[in-house]
Amino acid sequence: MSFDPTEPAHPAPAPVPGSLIRVLLVEDHVLLRTALVAVFSLEADIEVVAAIGDGAEVLSTVRRTAPDVIVLDIHLPGIDGLGLLPLIQAADPRVKVLLLASHPRPGDVRRAIRGGVDGFQHTDLASGRLLAVIREIQAGERAIDPQLAINAMMYGESPLTARETEVLLLAAEGRSAPEVARSLHLSPGAIRNYLSAASAKLGARNRSEAIRTATDKGWI
Numbered sequence: 001m002s003f004d005p006t007e008p009a010h011p012a013p014a015p016v017p018g019s020l021i022r023v024l025l026v027e028d029h030v031l032l033r034t035a036l037v038a039v040f041s042l043e044a045d046i047e048v049v050a051a052i053g054d055g056a057e058v059l060s061t062v063r064r065t066a067p068d069v070i071v072l073d074i075h076l077p078g079i080d081g082l083g084l085l086p087l088i089q090a091a092d093p094r095v096k097v098l099l100l101a102s103h104p105r106p107g108d109v110r111r112a113i114r115g116g117v118d119g120f121q122h123t124d125l126a127s128g129r130l131l132a133v134i135r136e137i138q139a140g141e142r143a144i145d146p147q148l149a150i151n152a153m154m155y156g157e158s159p160l161t162a163r164e165t166e167v168l169l170l171a172a173e174g175r176s177a178p179e180v181a182r183s184l185h186l187s188p189g190a191i192r193n194y195l196s197a198a199s200a201k202l203g204a205r206n207r208s209e210a211i212r213t214a215t216d217k218g219w220i
Helices: 030-041 055-065 081-091 106-114 127-138 146-155 162-172 177-184 188-201 207-216
Strands: 021-026 046-052 069-073 096-101 119-122
Touching: 021 030, 021 055, 021 127, 030 046, 030 127, 046 055, 055 069, 055 081, 069 081, 069 127, 081 096, 081 106, 096 127, 106 119, 106 146, 119 127, 119 146, 162 177, 162 188, 162 207, 177 188, 188 207
Parallel strands: 021 046, 021 069, 069 096, 096 119
Antiparallel strands: none
16 A cells, blocks of 8 residues: 555545545554554544454444445455455445455456445555545445456456366365365365366466466456
8 A cells, every 4th residue: 555645636526524434444464454544544534433454353343333434455364355245235235345455366356346346446556546435435436446347357257167166276275186075075086077177278287277377367
């Protein structure tokens, strides 16, 4: 995140006099969380109702603080931002969600857009622009970084079946074919076939390359 107080923010809806945007900040990096709270506290129309670092605390904090906008890091301990998105929407359909990612993957952006996220931005977004995005989202606009959206469209949907994705996910955890087989109640031979099929679809020479390709594109 870049903090340049001299940088002009992009045009954003003017805040209604006397209104406050109640923001819940969810960021596991303490220094960044502290810096963001400091930036938000300088704004007359933004109130930080809570700043937490663990995805497992989000739903209870939403119920307790009733935020208007949640600024949510996509990579969190406990449960990640993408996993939290539908849970937040179910808990409080009124709340707006802005996802931030330091290394946004096209598949993650697609999933977030498909899931109805209100905003998706890079973590390195300048502070002035971040404040503008929060106000845009609160005003009912959608704020998806254009370059992230373009990248997401360029890579397209995952070519893997649900089972191939499941097998590749378990393999990415370092499990052997027999271990994956036991987890899914399949034979080791079937697991090897799924891995071979996934590798072929991804143009990968081996399992490791297939895992790397699928991970980079956000397909697993």
